[in-house]
Amino acid sequence: MRATARASRHLVPTTWWGRVQWRVNEFAGASPSRFALTVFTTLILVFTLLFTLPVSSASSSTTPLADALFTAVSVICVTGLSTVDMAEHWSGFGHVIVYLGVQIGGIGVLTLASILGMVISRRLGLRAKLIAASDSNPLRAHAGPVAEGQAIRLGEIGSLLRTVALSAVIIELVVAFMIFPRMLAHGFSLYDSSLDSLYYSAMAFTNTGFTPNEAGLTPFATDYVFLTALMIGVIAGAIGFPVIYAVAQNLRRTSRRPFWTLHVKLTMVTFALLLVAGWILYLILEGGNPRTLEDDGPGNAVFQSLFMSVMARSGGFSVLDINHLHSSSLLVTDMLMFVGGGSASTAGGIKVTTLAVLFLAALAEARGVESMEAFRRRIPTDVLRVAVSVVLWGATIVAASTVTVLAITKDTLDHALFDVISAFATCGLSTGLTQHAPTPAVYVLAVTMFLGRVGTVTLAAALAQSQRGQYYQHPEERPIVG
C-alpha cells in the first residue's frame, strides 16, 4: 500500500496486488465519474444475484427478478423504497445482505462523491487554464488542454475511504448506543436490541430508512430519545462528508478560531434554513389534521413536524402514515425531497448547495453585480452552469418518470409524483404506490433511483472534467428571456 502510494505515476508496480491497486487508481483518477458508474453498476448486479437466492428469502424461495433488482438498487443507492415487506420477506442471511449493502452503498457513495467533489474543487478556472494551455505561454512545452490539475493523486482514495469509514463507524456507534437502551426499555430482548440498534443506526447514518422489526417505528412513535437518535444519525449522513470533516478538524484544534470553507458554510446555512422551513410548514399544514398531528397535543406536533422535516430530506423514516398527510404537505415534502441534503453525503436530491447557487445567481442579478457572492467569497460562473445542469437533469428525470408511472399505474399525481421524487432523491418515503406498482413501473422506479443517485453525483464531476479549449469565438448576441 505504502509502496504503491509512494510509487511515481508512471512506474507500474511489480507485485500483482500492487498492479491491481495501481490500475484501480489510474482508472479512478483518470475518469472518476466512469469509475463511480462502474462501481455502482457492479454492486447492484452482485446484490441482485444475492437477493434472488432462495437462502436470502424467509420462505426459502427464489425472489422474482423485479423485486430482487429493485431491492438491490434501493439498498445500494440507500433509498429505502421497497416492493416487498422488508422486515418479513428476507431471511436472517437476507437481512445481513441488506445491512452490508447499505453500509457499502452509503460509505461508497460518501467516498466516491468526495473524490468527485475534489475533482470539481480542484478544477481551475477555465480562463486560467486556457492561458496555461495557450501556445503563447512560454512555460508550456506542449500544446493541448491541461488536465493534470484535475487528476486525483495516487493513494488519496485509500486514505479517503479510511477516513470516511472511520467517521461512519464512530457516528453509527454513537447512535446505536443511544438506541440500544430504548429498545431494551420497550421490551425487546438483549439479542434483538443489540442487532436492531446497530441496524437502525446504519439505516439512519446511510439515510436508508428501512426498519428491522415488523412493527417499524410504531412502538417508538412517542419515544423522543429514540427518534432524536435517528435524527442525529440522518443529519450526520445527510449533511455531507466535507462538513463532517470540517467539524472534526475544528473540534481537534480548539485553541484556534474555527475555519469553515465556503462550501461548508453554504451547506450548513441552506440545510438549516430548509429544515426550519419544512418544520414550520408541516406544523401549519398538518397541525389541524386529526389523522396526523392534531390528536397528541401541541408538544408532540412540534416534535413530529421537526422529525418529518428531517426525514423528508432523505432519511426516509416515518412515524406518520404518508397517506394520511394532506396534499399540501405531500407537495412540500416533494420539494424538500427534490432538494435533498449536502454534497458528498448519503442523502439524495439535487443537493442544497445547488439550490443555494441558483438563488445566489438571482440575488446577484437583482443587485446588479457581476459575480455571485456568499460569505465574502466570489463563486465562479461555471459553478452556476453546473448547478443549472444538475437541476435540469433532475427535473427531466422526475418529469419523464412521473408521466411514465402515471401512464402505467393510472394512480393519482399526488402519489406518483411523491414516490418518483422519493426514488429520484433516494428518500424512501412512500405513499404505498411503490409497494403495489405493476412490474413495468417497478423497473421505471428502479431506473429513477439509479439515475437519481449515481447520475446526480457523477454528472457534476463529468461536466467538470469535460473542459476543453476554445480557439475561436462567435460574435455575441443577446436573446430576450422572461
Add this chain to the structure above:
Amino acid sequence: MRATARASRHLVPTTWWGRVQWRVNEFAGASPSRFALTVFTTLILVFTLLFTLPVSSASSSTTPLADALFTAVSVICVTGLSTVDMAEHWSGFGHVIVYLGVQIGGIGVLTLASILGMVISRRLGLRAKLIAASDSNPLRAHAGPVAEGQAIRLGEIGSLLRTVALSAVIIELVVAFMIFPRMLAHGFSLYDSSLDSLYYSAMAFTNTGFTPNEAGLTPFATDYVFLTALMIGVIAGAIGFPVIYAVAQNLRRTSRRPFWTLHVKLTMVTFALLLVAGWILYLILEGGNPRTLEDDGPGNAVFQSLFMSVMARSGGFSVLDINHLHSSSLLVTDMLMFVGGGSASTAGGIKVTTLAVLFLAALAEARGVESMEAFRRRIPTDVLRVAVSVVLWGATIVAASTVTVLAITKDTLDHALFDVISAFATCGLSTGLTQHAPTPAVYVLAVTMFLGRVGTVTLAAALAQSQRGQYYQHPEERPIVG
C-alpha cells in the same frame, strides 16, 4: 406628437398635451418595469369597477367583488380563467368590456414587453459598461455608472404601439374572416356570426380563450377549418412580437436572403420543438382514452392532439373536457403551460427562450466550452442569470400558490397544480377547480395570474436595469454542487 418626438429630452414642451406625453415618456423610459406595473394595476382596478356595475351583468345585479376582480385580472392578463360562466353571466355591455379588456391587455402586454425587451437587448455587457464608466476612461467627463444606453428613446413607445396595434388588427381580421363563414355554416345568424367571429379572433390572438357562445367550442369540435383558424391566431399571438416583426420585415424584402436575429431563431425552434413534443405526447397518452381521443378515429386524434398542444402553451381553448384527461396528460400540460410562449407575446409562462438558455448552458457545460452558443452566436453569461431568476420566480410562485390552494380547497394535486400553473402562465385551461373555488382561493389565483403575467414580463427588465458598478472583488472560492 411629432413636435414632442423631435423635442430634446431636456426641453419640457409647452402645451398641456405635450407635457402629459413628455411625462409618460420620461416615466416609461426611466423605469419601464415600474411603468408596466402601474399601467397593469390601473387597468385592473378600472375594469374591476366596470365589472361590479349592475349594467355589466345579465341579471342587472352587482357582481361580487371577488368575481369582478378575478374577471378583471383574467381579462387584462388575457388568462381566460373564470369564476363565473363567461357566456351567461355578463350583459351585452359586459361582453363589450371583456372584448375591449382583452384587446387592451393583449396589445398592452405586447407593447410593454417589447419595450422591456428593447431595454434588455440594449443592455451593454457589464464589462464594457464598467470600462466606459471607470474614472480611468478619458472619454468620460463625470463619474458614476452609465445608464443612457438603457433608456428608451422619446417617441419610440408611440410608434411601437402603432406597429403592434396594426399587426393585431391585421391578424385578427384574417382569423375572423376564416371563422365567419364557418359560423354561418353552423347556423349562427349573420349578426351573431359577425360579432362572434371578431370575438373569437380577439380571444385567439390575445391568447385569452374565452368563448362568446354558451355551448363554447362544442359545435365546432370537428370543424377543422374553424379550429385551425383559432390555432393560427393563438400561435401568432404566442410566438411574440419580435418574431411577427421579423417575419413581416422579411416578407417585405423578398429579394434579399431572409435575416433572423438569434432571438427569433431561438424562439421559433424552441416553440416548434415543444409544439411537436406536446403533440406526440398527447397522441401517445390520450390515444387510447375513450373519454377523449379514442372514439373519433385516428385522424381526429392526430388533429386534436395538435390542437391541445397549441392551446396548452397559452391559448386556453379546449375541445375536450380537461377533467377527462389522464393524470399523465395533465402533468404534460402543466409543463407545457409553465414554459408558455415567446417573449414579448400575449402568451404567459417563463417563455421558450428562457428554457432554451438553460439547456444551452447545460450543453455548453457538457461540451466543456466557456460560452453558451446557438446559431453561431455567443450568449453572454448574464442572460443565464436572468433566465435562472425567471425560473426561480415562476417555480416559487407556483409552489407557494399550489400549497396554499391545496390547503384551502383540499382538492387533489392534479387539479390544484393544473389550475395554478394555468393561472401563473395565463393559459386559461381549467380542471374546474377555479370555477368552484372558495373566495380565499379565488384571490390567491388572481394574485397568481397577476404575478405570472406582470411579474414575469417586468422581472427580466427590472433585473437588467439594476446594474451597478462593482469596485472591489472578493477572493474566489468554489462550492461543490450536485
